[in-house]
Amino acid sequence: MQTVRDIFHFHGGLQLDEHKSISTSKPVQDAPIPGMLVLPLLQHIGQAARPIVKVGDTVLKGQLVAEADGRVSAPVHASSSGTVVAIEARDVPHASGLKAMCIIIETDGKDSALETSGLVDFTAVTAGEIRERILKAGIVGLGGAGFPSAIKLNPGEFAIETLILNAAECEPYITCDDMLIRERANEVVSGARIMQYALQAKHCIIGIEDNKIDAHAALQLALADADDIELVRVPSRYPAGGEKQMIYSLTGKQVPSHTRPLEIGIICHNVGTAAAVSRAILQGEPLISRTVTLTGSAIPQPRNLQVRIGTPIADLLSLSHSREDDIDRIMIGGPMMGFDLHSNNSPITKTCNCVLATHKRDRIEPQASMPCIRCGECANVCPANLLPQQLYWHARAQEFDHIQDYHLFDCIECGCCDVVCPSHIPLVQFFRFAKTTIWQQERDKEKSDKARERHEFRLERLEREKQEKRERHNRKKAALKKDSDKGDDPKKAAILAAMKRVQEKKSTDTPKPRNVENLSAEQQKLIDEADKRRADNKTTENKETDKPS
Amino acid sequence: MIRSTPQVPVTHSISKLMLHVGYALIPGVAAYVWFFGVSILAQIALACVTAIVSESIVLGLRKRPLAPSLLDGSALITAVLLALAIPSIAPWWVIVLGTAFAIIFGKQLFGGLGYNPFNPAMLGYVMLLISFPLEMTTWPAIQNGLDSITAATPLDALKTQLGQGIDIPSAMANPEIGNLFGMVAGIGWEAVSVGFLLGGLYLLVTGRIAWQIPVSMLATLTVLSTLFYLIDPARYADPLLHLFGGATMLGAFFIATDPVSAATTPRGRLIYGAGIAAFSFIIRSWGGYPEGLAFAVLLMNMAAPTIDHYTRPRAFGEQRGKD
Numbered sequence: 008m009q010t011v012r013d014i015f016h017f018h019g020g021l022q023l024d025e026h027k028s029i030s031t032s033k034p035v036q037d038a039p040i041p042g043m044l045v046l047p048l049l050q051h052i053g054q055a056a057r058p059i060v061k062v063g064d065t066v067l068k069g070q071l072v073a074e075a076d077g078r079v080s081a082p083v084h085a086s087s088s089g090t091v092v093a094i095e096a097r098d099v100p101h102a103s104g105l106k107a108m109c110i111i112i113e114t115d116g117k118d119s120a121l122e123t124s125g126l127v128d129f130t131a132v133t134a135g136e137i138r139e140r141i142l143k144a145g146i147v148g149l150g151g152a153g154f155p156s157a158i159k160l161n162p163g164e165f166a167i168e169t170l171i172l173n174a175a176e177c178e179p180y181i182t183c184d185d186m187l188i189r190e191r192a193n194e195v196v197s198g199a200r201i202m203q204y205a206l207q208a209k210h211c212i213i214g215i216e217d218n219k220i221d222a223h224a225a226l227q228l229a230l231a232d233a234d235d236i237e238l239v240r241v242p243s244r245y246p247a248g249g250e251k252q253m254i255y256s257l258t259g260k261q262v263p264s265h266t267r268p269l270e271i272g273i274i275c276h277n278v279g280t281a282a283a284v285s286r287a288i289l290q291g292e293p294l295i296s297r298t299v300t301l302t303g304s305a306i307p308q309p310r311n312l313q314v315r316i317g318t319p320i321a322d323l324l325s326l327s328h329s330r331e332d333d334i335d336r337i338m339i340g341g342p343m344m345g346f347d348l349h350s351n352n353s354p355i356t357k358t359c360n361c362v363l364a365t366h367k368r369d370r371i372e373p374q375a376s377m378p379c380i381r382c383g384e385c386a387n388v389c390p391a392n393l394l395p396q397q398l399y400w401h402a403r404a405q406e407f408d409h410i411q412d413y414h415l416f417d418c419i420e421c422g423c424c425d426v427v428c429p430s431h432i433p434l435v436q437f438f439r440f441a442k443t444t445i446w447q448q449e450r451d452k453e454k455s456d457k458a459r460e461r462h463e464f465r466l467e468r469l470e471r472e473k474q475e476k477r478e479r480h481n482r483k484k485a486a487l488k489k490d491s492d493k494g495d496d497p498k499k500a501a502i503l504a505a506m507k508r509v510q511e512k513k514s515t516d517t518p519k520p521r522n523v524e525n526l527s528a529e530q531q532k533l534i535d536e537a538d539k540r541r542a543d544n545k546t547t548e549n550k551e552t553d554k555p556s
Numbered sequence: 557m558i559r560s561t562p563q564v565p566v567t568h569s570i571s572k573l574m575l576h577v578g579y580a581l582i583p584g585v586a587a588y589v590w591f592f593g594v595s596i597l598a599q600i601a602l603a604c605v606t607a608i609v610s611e612s613i614v615l616g617l618r619k620r621p622l623a624p625s626l627l628d629g630s631a632l633i634t635a636v637l638l639a640l641a642i643p644s645i646a647p648w649w650v651i652v653l654g655t656a657f658a659i660i661f662g663k664q665l666f667g668g669l670g671y672n673p674f675n676p677a678m679l680g681y682v683m684l685l686i687s688f689p690l691e692m693t694t695w696p697a698i699q700n701g702l703d704s705i706t707a708a709t710p711l712d713a714l715k716t717q718l719g720q721g722i723d724i725p726s727a728m729a730n731p732e733i734g735n736l737f738g739m740v741a742g743i744g745w746e747a748v749s750v751g752f753l754l755g756g757l758y759l760l761v762t763g764r765i766a767w768q769i770p771v772s773m774l775a776t777l778t779v780l781s782t783l784f785y786l787i788d789p790a791r792y793a794d795p796l797l798h799l800f801g802g803a804t805m806l807g808a809f810f811i812a813t814d815p816v817s818a819a820t821t822p823r824g825r826l827i828y829g830a831g832i833a834a835f836s837f838i839i840r841s842w843g844g845y846p847e848g849l850a851f852a853v854l855l856m857n858m859a860a861p862t863i864d865h866y867t868r869p870r871a872f873g874e875q876r877g878k879d
Contacts, residue, residue, distance in 0.1 A: 397820070430569075
């Protein structure tokens with residue numbers, strides 16, 4: 008459907024030299040089966056896949072060799088038939104240059120495939136079943152990020168208004184989506200319909216940069232009688248294909264900071280992903296190959312190739328007759344956001360859209376950085392409308408709380424600021440450094456928070472136990488006190504009784520006079536004296552006993 | 557060696573930028589030479605030599621490599637701007653002292669290019685103006701540059717007359733004053749201003765300076781001077797004199813636009829330019845100096861960090877007031 012739609016213009020951006028036509032003059036060629044396939048277990052965002060084959064196993068083309076592990080993960084399939092010869096760490100295309108676990112298959116050249124079967128009518132199954140099949144096919148975002156597509160086709164609690172298929176391909180040199188659309192527009196369109204069904208999205212828009220005239224025509228043809236999908240041209244201006252920029256260009260909606268487009272009812276997928284979804288659902292074919300642009304001044308015949316996942320990049324370079332001595336550097340992806348390839352033995356993975364090899368004569372010498380003069384050119388071209396000059400200032404000073412006031416995390420690392428900086432400051436590198444440092448600090452803080460929580464919990468428990476002990480003790484003491492008040496204590500009673508008896512005995516212990524009748528005066532006198540002495544003794548005795556002991 | 561992307565041909569550089577600023581000064585300087593003689597060229601040469609020597613000495617003391625800082629051209633631009641700001645018939649030591657002060661105290665002591673909070677040329681100018689008021693206000697008369705015949709600048713002359721309680725129409729009736737004026741402002745000076753305007757437009761059109769500062773500065777000055785001229789034409793100079801007399805054009809396109817010491821956000825630059833115009837107008841109209849641009853620039857330099865803080869643009873996707 009061809010409609011007139013207002014295009015919203017995002018801030019900044021750059022008009023870059025395209026270098027695209029050099030790789031679009033020839034049709035997409037199937038790259039030959041390589042002798043060895045190197046299949047990394049992690050070719051997507053999330054958890055690495057878990058191998059389910061062992062060394063010595065023979066595998067068929069399309070056979071599952073590693074299954075998804077965890078919720079955010081994607082399986083890996085053999086892209087040709089052969090024998091598993093190793094499962095070990097190998098060079099992979101990654102900015103870090105680190106090795107990663109791979110399944111190595113020695114191919115037998117027969118390319119014998121597993122029997123596959125697709126759905127004739129995808130609407131006959133549920134959206135959930137569609138997602139299940141997409142997950143099993145190992146499909147991830149082919150635009151570069153590699154997020155497992157099945158998850159991005161699950162709207163969850165959100166109602167999806169619009170599905171956007173991103174066909175901007177705004178980076179210089181890269182033409183794989185362009186060529187894929189030119190040659191397989193029908194697949195893209197049917198993939199779009201399957202995705203729209205899975206998401207239950209009301210609208211579907213394909214956004215394409217206006218420099219892709221042939222691809223646009225091919226899509227128009229594929230959509231000739233259809234009115235369910237809108238085809239919209241956006242101006243060719245880097246980074247028109249940035250997810251947030253594409254959404255804004257087409258809908259005028261800005262995805263709020265720190266949220267996903269899903270939350271404003273929009274989902275964005277790459278056109279290559281749509282084609283892969285179509286093959287997975289309609290033909291039952293897992294993701295085992297992709298279109299790759301092989302280009303750059305060191306490639307004698309730049310073109311697009313349909314490459315089996317796992318094909319070593321060295322094989323592609325020799326296929327293109329490029330001379331190793333001529334090559335200055337090889338990048339994966341475009342010149343703006345790509346990264347340097349550390350080893351030519353690295354394989355093509357699901358997310359490799361372009362191999363860009365530049366000739367030594369085109370070498371761009373790294374420029375020495377000068378101080379920032381705050382000219383503001385970077386802010387003028389920033390598609391996120393940030394102030395890179397201020398971000399840089401704070402990143403350099405490692406003021407990581409200030410830098411977040413300037414919305415560091417809205418930076419999409421497109422590199423526009425780097426290109427225009429008259430002081431040649433590698434701004435994006437500073438921003439990546441700041442981001443990773445902040446993430447690390449947050450992880451550390453989370454860890455220390457947990458440790459502190461544990462410690463505080465322990466202190467609380469000890470205090471509680473002490474309290475309980477004290478209470479137990481007090482209860483016991485109180486109980487004892489109550490008993491003694493009642494006078495039930497037998498010991499005390501016994502003592503009291505004994506004392507009483509002594510007292511009684513003392514009071515009744517006065518000796519009785521004997522033979523006192525008919526006494527002589529002398530006798531009477533002696534008796535009186537004796538009595539008197541006794542009485543005297545008694546008083547002193549009593550005095551002594553009265554003394555407190 | 558592993559290099560990072562982006563990897564596209566380098567097009568911008570500080571030295572290129574400074575080179576184009578230098579080109580843009582040519583029409584104004586040419587008019588200056590035409591009307592006031594070649595002494596200005598001697599002043600510029602002297603300033604440039606002083607700048608290079610001062611910068612080299614400090615870089616040497618700081619144990620920094622000389623080449624990158626000297627080749628970026630920023631010290632030379634500072635020197636040329638200062639030379640253009642002082643009278644071309646001033647004694648040689650004035651420009652030497654001013655340039656050395658501008659480079660050493662205005663720029664290098666803060667850490668060199670990119671770290672100076674004040675416009676170095678204006679700092680040097682103000683130091684000279686305060687220390688040597690006589691030398692700094694003795695201007696060449698037209699066509700007699702090398703002979704050191706002096707005359708007042710139009711702003712200067714008007715200020716003096718107004719200070720003596722003479723209103724503008726009466727002052728202009730006095731041939732001694734009236735003859736200083738050409739079509740719109742001082743004879744000769746108006747041509748120099750037009751030259752700087754042309755050079756400034758070149759920088760603007762080629763995107764080498766931000767449009768916000770000169771546009772807001774000239775617009776604010778026009779509005780303020782028109783307003784007061786309409787209120788009392790006897791006491792306030794007309795807008796054209798404000799725009800084409802004095803240092804307005806040089807200031808708007810070459811001095812206020814120094815990015816290091818200016819505000820850096822788009823809205824901040826509008827405020828910054830307007831502030832310079834307002835302070836200039838206030839000082840010219842009611843202050844003790846006939847020309848207030850240098851003070852205005854320094855005042856706004858001080859305000860720039862605060863302005864930037866409050867004028868941060870809304871980031872793409874930022875939800876303001878919803879936090």
